[in-house]
Amino acid sequence: xxxxxxxxxGKAKRVYTTSDQDKYIVSxxxxxxxxxxEKKGEIAGKGEVNNIMSNRICQLLExxxxxxxxxxxxxxxxxxxxxxxxxxxxxxxxxxxAGSFSKRFGVAEGTVLKQPTLEFCLKDDALGDxxxxxxxxxxxxxxxxxxxxxxxxxATRVNEILSEYFxxxxxxxxxxxxxxxxxxxxxILADEISPDTCRFWDKATGxxxxxxxxxxxxxxxxxxxxxxxxxxxxx
Ligand code: TMP
Ligand code: ASP
Numbered sequence: 562x563x564x565x566x567x568x569x570x571g572k573a574k575r576v577y578t579t580s581d582q583d584k585y586i587v588s589x590x591x592x593x594x595x596x597x598x599e600k601k602g603e604i605a606g607k608g609e610v611n612n613i614m615s616n617r618i619c620q621l622l623e624x625x626x627x628x629x630x631x632x633x634x635x636x637x638x639x640x641x642x643x644x645x646x647x648x649x650x651x652x653x654x655x656x657x658x659a660g661s662f663s664k665r666f667g668v669a670e671g672t673v674l675k676q677p678t679l680e681f682c683l684k685d686d687a688l689g690d691x692x693x694x695x696x697x698x699x700x701x702x703x704x705x706x707x708x709x710x711x712x713x714x715x716a717t718r719v720n721e722i723l724s725e726y727f728x729x730x731x732x733x734x735x736x737x738x739x740x741x742x743x744x745x746x747x748x749i750l751a752d753e754i755s756p757d758t759c760r761f762w763d764k765a766t767g768x769x770x771x772x773x774x775x776x777x778x779x780x781x782x783x784x785x786x787x788x789x790x791x792x793x794x795x796x
Contacts, residue, residue, distance in 0.1 A: 562586065562641055563579065563580065564579065564588070572592065572593075573589065573594075574588065574753070575587070578644075579641070584632060584642065584643065584644055586635065586639055586640070587612075587639065587640050587642050588608075589607070589608035589611050591603045591605060593757070593775050595772070596776070597686065598686065600775075600776070604782050605783050607757070607786055608637075609637040609638055609790075610789065611757055612634070612637060612638050612639070613637065613793075615631075615640075615754050616631055616640055617793050621722070622722060626718075627715060627718055628747065628749040629749060630645055630742060630744075630749060630750065630752075631643075642751070643744055643749070645744045647742045647752070648703065648704055648712070648740070649683060649685065650682065650684060650693070650698065650712070651682040651684055651690060651738050652679070652681060652715075652739050652741065653737070654678065654679055654680075654716050654720045654736060655677060655735070656673070656677050656720070656734060657674060657733070657736065657762075658671065658674060659671070659773075660773075662680075671767075679713055679716055681694070681695070681698060708743075708748055711741075711747075719754075723754070727761065729796065730795075730796050731764045732770060732789070732792065733762045733763075734761065735759075735760035736759070736760045737754065737758060739752065739754065756770065756771040756786050756789050757772050760773060768785075769785070770785045770788055770789050
Protein backbone atom coordinates (compact mmCIF):
# COMPACT_ATOMS: atom_id res chain seq x y z
CA UNK A 562 0.00 0.00 0.00
CA UNK A 563 1.36 3.41 -1.04
CA UNK A 564 0.96 6.81 0.62
CA UNK A 565 -1.13 9.13 -1.57
CA UNK A 566 -1.93 12.54 -0.09
CA UNK A 567 -0.92 14.07 3.22
CA UNK A 568 -4.23 14.28 5.04
CA UNK A 569 -3.05 15.69 8.35
CA UNK A 570 0.20 16.64 10.00
CA GLY A 571 0.32 16.73 13.79
CA LYS A 572 3.13 17.39 16.22
CA ALA A 573 4.38 13.80 16.19
CA LYS A 574 2.73 12.09 13.20
CA ARG A 575 1.64 12.46 9.63
CA VAL A 576 -1.45 10.73 8.27
CA TYR A 577 -1.73 9.87 4.56
CA THR A 578 -4.57 8.67 2.40
CA THR A 579 -4.09 5.48 0.37
CA SER A 580 -5.71 4.01 -2.73
CA ASP A 581 -8.21 2.36 -0.36
CA GLN A 582 -10.53 4.98 1.13
CA ASP A 583 -11.01 2.84 4.24
CA LYS A 584 -7.29 2.81 5.08
CA TYR A 585 -4.75 5.42 6.09
CA ILE A 586 -1.00 5.26 6.58
CA VAL A 587 0.35 6.80 9.79
CA SER A 588 3.99 7.91 9.76
CA UNK A 589 5.67 8.63 13.10
CA UNK A 590 8.14 11.52 13.47
CA UNK A 591 10.95 12.08 15.95
CA UNK A 592 9.76 15.58 16.78
CA UNK A 593 8.50 16.21 20.27
CA UNK A 594 6.63 19.11 21.81
CA UNK A 595 5.43 19.90 25.29
CA UNK A 596 3.28 22.55 26.96
CA UNK A 597 1.07 22.95 23.91
CA UNK A 598 3.96 23.32 21.51
CA GLU A 599 5.93 25.86 23.60
CA LYS A 600 8.85 23.46 24.08
CA LYS A 601 10.11 21.81 20.91
CA GLY A 602 12.76 19.19 20.27
CA GLU A 603 13.74 15.96 18.61
CA ILE A 604 13.99 12.60 20.30
CA ALA A 605 16.14 10.42 18.05
CA GLY A 606 14.44 7.11 17.31
CA LYS A 607 11.15 8.12 18.93
CA GLY A 608 9.15 7.56 15.74
CA GLU A 609 10.25 3.95 15.57
CA VAL A 610 9.69 3.31 19.26
CA ASN A 611 6.20 4.82 19.27
CA ASN A 612 5.17 3.07 16.07
CA ILE A 613 6.33 -0.39 17.07
CA MET A 614 5.21 -0.08 20.68
CA SER A 615 1.75 1.21 19.77
CA ASN A 616 1.32 -1.64 17.33
CA ARG A 617 2.28 -4.27 19.91
CA ILE A 618 -0.13 -2.74 22.38
CA CYS A 619 -2.97 -2.60 19.84
CA GLN A 620 -2.41 -6.29 19.11
CA LEU A 621 -2.46 -7.08 22.82
CA LEU A 622 -5.67 -5.11 23.31
CA GLU A 623 -7.32 -6.76 20.29
CA UNK A 624 -6.64 -10.15 21.92
CA UNK A 625 -8.59 -8.90 24.94
CA UNK A 626 -11.53 -7.80 22.79
CA UNK A 627 -10.77 -4.09 22.37
CA UNK A 628 -11.26 -2.97 18.77
CA UNK A 629 -8.41 -0.78 17.48
CA UNK A 630 -7.44 0.99 14.25
CA UNK A 631 -4.39 -1.25 13.72
CA UNK A 632 -4.16 -3.20 10.46
CA UNK A 633 -0.50 -3.82 9.60
CA UNK A 634 2.96 -2.50 10.38
CA UNK A 635 4.50 -1.45 7.06
CA UNK A 636 7.97 -0.56 8.29
CA UNK A 637 9.64 0.73 11.44
CA UNK A 638 7.92 4.11 11.24
CA UNK A 639 4.77 3.48 9.24
CA UNK A 640 1.57 1.60 9.88
CA UNK A 641 -1.56 0.90 7.91
CA UNK A 642 -4.63 1.77 9.97
CA UNK A 643 -8.40 1.86 9.56
CA UNK A 644 -9.63 5.27 8.41
CA UNK A 645 -11.69 6.52 11.32
CA UNK A 646 -13.17 9.89 12.13
CA UNK A 647 -11.41 10.98 15.32
CA UNK A 648 -13.63 12.11 18.19
CA UNK A 649 -11.98 15.39 19.22
CA UNK A 650 -11.39 14.37 22.83
CA UNK A 651 -8.29 13.37 24.76
CA UNK A 652 -9.45 10.65 27.12
CA UNK A 653 -7.21 10.46 30.18
CA UNK A 654 -7.13 7.82 32.89
CA UNK A 655 -5.01 8.23 36.01
CA UNK A 656 -4.05 5.67 38.63
CA UNK A 657 -1.47 7.79 40.44
CA UNK A 658 -1.33 11.59 40.75
CA ALA A 659 1.17 13.31 38.44
CA GLY A 660 1.39 16.09 35.87
CA SER A 661 -1.54 18.45 35.49
CA PHE A 662 -3.62 16.54 38.07
CA SER A 663 -1.01 17.14 40.79
CA LYS A 664 -0.74 20.77 39.81
CA ARG A 665 -4.47 21.44 39.52
CA PHE A 666 -5.48 19.76 42.77
CA GLY A 667 -2.31 20.28 44.82
CA VAL A 668 -1.77 16.54 45.25
CA ALA A 669 1.81 15.28 45.59
CA GLU A 670 3.10 13.43 42.53
CA GLY A 671 3.10 9.72 43.32
CA THR A 672 -0.03 9.75 45.48
CA VAL A 673 -1.92 6.54 44.68
CA LEU A 674 -5.53 7.43 43.88
CA LYS A 675 -8.33 5.60 45.69
CA GLN A 676 -9.80 4.77 42.30
CA PRO A 677 -8.79 5.59 38.71
CA THR A 678 -9.99 8.95 37.37
CA LEU A 679 -11.46 9.52 33.92
CA GLU A 680 -11.00 12.97 32.37
CA PHE A 681 -11.71 14.52 29.01
CA CYS A 682 -9.91 17.36 27.27
CA LEU A 683 -11.17 18.99 24.10
CA LYS A 684 -8.66 18.38 21.29
CA ASP A 685 -8.06 21.93 20.17
CA ASP A 686 -4.49 23.26 19.98
CA ALA A 687 -5.61 26.87 19.59
CA LEU A 688 -7.47 26.61 22.91
CA GLY A 689 -4.69 24.59 24.60
CA ASP A 690 -6.76 21.38 24.88
CA UNK A 691 -9.00 22.57 27.74
CA UNK A 692 -10.54 20.12 30.17
CA UNK A 693 -14.22 19.45 29.39
CA UNK A 694 -16.86 17.61 31.41
CA UNK A 695 -19.41 15.13 30.14
CA UNK A 696 -22.34 17.57 30.24
CA UNK A 697 -20.30 20.01 28.14
CA UNK A 698 -19.39 17.21 25.69
CA UNK A 699 -23.09 16.40 25.32
CA UNK A 700 -24.20 20.05 25.12
CA UNK A 701 -21.69 20.75 22.35
CA UNK A 702 -22.71 17.51 20.59
CA UNK A 703 -19.11 16.27 20.51
CA UNK A 704 -20.32 12.77 21.34
CA UNK A 705 -23.65 11.12 22.11
CA UNK A 706 -24.51 9.61 25.52
CA UNK A 707 -24.13 6.12 24.01
CA UNK A 708 -20.73 7.04 22.57
CA UNK A 709 -19.58 8.48 25.91
CA UNK A 710 -20.58 5.22 27.59
CA UNK A 711 -18.53 3.27 25.06
CA UNK A 712 -15.56 5.62 25.43
CA UNK A 713 -15.60 5.24 29.23
CA UNK A 714 -15.83 1.47 28.88
CA UNK A 715 -12.90 1.33 26.42
CA ALA A 716 -10.73 3.60 28.60
CA THR A 717 -11.45 1.57 31.72
CA ARG A 718 -10.74 -1.76 30.02
CA VAL A 719 -7.54 -0.41 28.44
CA ASN A 720 -6.43 0.67 31.91
CA GLU A 721 -7.13 -2.76 33.41
CA ILE A 722 -5.41 -4.66 30.59
CA LEU A 723 -2.40 -2.38 30.31
CA SER A 724 -1.86 -1.92 34.07
CA GLU A 725 -1.60 -5.69 34.35
CA TYR A 726 0.59 -6.03 31.25
CA PHE A 727 3.04 -3.28 32.17
CA UNK A 728 3.30 -4.70 35.68
CA UNK A 729 4.65 -7.93 34.12
CA UNK A 730 7.45 -5.93 32.47
CA UNK A 731 8.35 -4.07 35.65
CA UNK A 732 6.52 -0.84 34.85
CA UNK A 733 3.81 1.02 36.76
CA UNK A 734 1.20 2.62 34.52
CA UNK A 735 0.70 5.99 36.24
CA UNK A 736 -1.66 7.56 33.70
CA UNK A 737 -2.32 7.65 29.96
CA UNK A 738 -4.24 9.39 27.20
CA UNK A 739 -6.14 7.65 24.44
CA UNK A 740 -8.11 8.84 21.45
CA UNK A 741 -11.00 7.08 19.78
CA UNK A 742 -12.58 7.23 16.37
CA UNK A 743 -15.92 6.49 14.75
CA UNK A 744 -16.12 3.63 12.32
CA UNK A 745 -19.39 2.27 10.88
CA UNK A 746 -21.43 3.42 13.86
CA UNK A 747 -18.96 2.01 16.36
CA UNK A 748 -16.25 3.59 18.51
CA ILE A 749 -12.76 2.08 18.28
CA LEU A 750 -9.37 2.88 19.76
CA ALA A 751 -7.22 5.02 17.46
CA ASP A 752 -3.99 7.01 17.71
CA GLU A 753 -0.93 5.84 19.61
CA ILE A 754 -0.15 4.37 23.02
CA SER A 755 3.48 5.16 23.70
CA PRO A 756 5.89 6.92 26.07
CA ASP A 757 4.52 10.17 24.54
CA THR A 758 1.01 9.41 25.74
CA CYS A 759 1.53 7.47 28.97
CA ARG A 760 3.46 7.91 32.20
CA PHE A 761 5.55 4.87 32.96
CA TRP A 762 7.55 4.51 36.19
CA ASP A 763 9.98 1.67 36.77
CA LYS A 764 8.40 -0.58 39.40
CA ALA A 765 11.63 -1.17 41.31
CA THR A 766 13.26 2.28 41.23
CA GLY A 767 10.47 4.73 40.37
CA UNK A 768 12.56 6.02 37.45
CA UNK A 769 10.49 7.87 34.84
CA UNK A 770 10.47 5.97 31.54
CA UNK A 771 8.39 8.35 29.42
CA UNK A 772 8.10 11.80 27.87
CA UNK A 773 8.30 13.52 31.26
CA UNK A 774 12.08 13.16 30.84
CA UNK A 775 11.77 15.51 27.85
CA UNK A 776 9.12 17.76 29.43
CA UNK A 777 11.17 18.19 32.62
CA UNK A 778 14.69 18.11 31.07
CA UNK A 779 15.63 15.00 33.07
CA UNK A 780 18.10 13.62 30.50
CA UNK A 781 18.37 10.03 29.16
CA UNK A 782 15.34 10.72 26.95
CA UNK A 783 16.32 8.52 23.98
CA UNK A 784 17.55 5.83 26.36
CA UNK A 785 14.25 5.42 28.19
CA UNK A 786 12.24 5.29 24.94
CA UNK A 787 14.53 2.46 23.78
CA UNK A 788 14.26 0.81 27.19
CA UNK A 789 10.46 0.78 26.98
CA UNK A 790 10.57 -0.63 23.45
CA UNK A 791 12.99 -3.34 24.55
CA UNK A 792 10.79 -4.36 27.44
CA UNK A 793 7.65 -4.43 25.27
CA UNK A 794 9.24 -6.37 22.39
CA UNK A 795 10.84 -8.91 24.75
CA UNK A 796 7.42 -9.89 26.15
P1 TMP B 1 -1.24 15.63 32.07
O1 TMP B 1 -0.92 15.23 33.49
O2 TMP B 1 -0.25 16.60 31.51
O3 TMP B 1 -2.65 16.12 31.95
O4 TMP B 1 -1.12 14.33 31.16
C1 TMP B 1 -1.91 13.19 31.41
C2 TMP B 1 -1.52 12.07 30.47
O5 TMP B 1 -1.82 12.42 29.14
C3 TMP B 1 -0.03 11.75 30.46
O6 TMP B 1 0.13 10.34 30.41
C4 TMP B 1 0.51 12.39 29.21
C5 TMP B 1 -0.68 12.38 28.30
N1 TMP B 1 -0.73 13.54 27.42
C6 TMP B 1 -0.78 13.37 26.06
O7 TMP B 1 -0.77 12.25 25.57
N2 TMP B 1 -0.87 14.48 25.27
C7 TMP B 1 -0.90 15.74 25.77
O8 TMP B 1 -0.96 16.70 25.00
C8 TMP B 1 -0.85 15.90 27.19
C9 TMP B 1 -0.88 17.27 27.80
C10 TMP B 1 -0.78 14.79 27.97
N1 ASP C 1 1.35 17.11 23.04
C1 ASP C 1 1.59 18.18 23.97
C2 ASP C 1 2.03 19.45 23.24
O1 ASP C 1 2.91 19.84 22.66
C3 ASP C 1 2.55 18.01 24.98
C4 ASP C 1 2.63 16.93 25.98
O2 ASP C 1 2.63 15.77 25.65
O3 ASP C 1 2.80 17.30 27.14
O4 ASP C 1 1.46 20.33 23.28
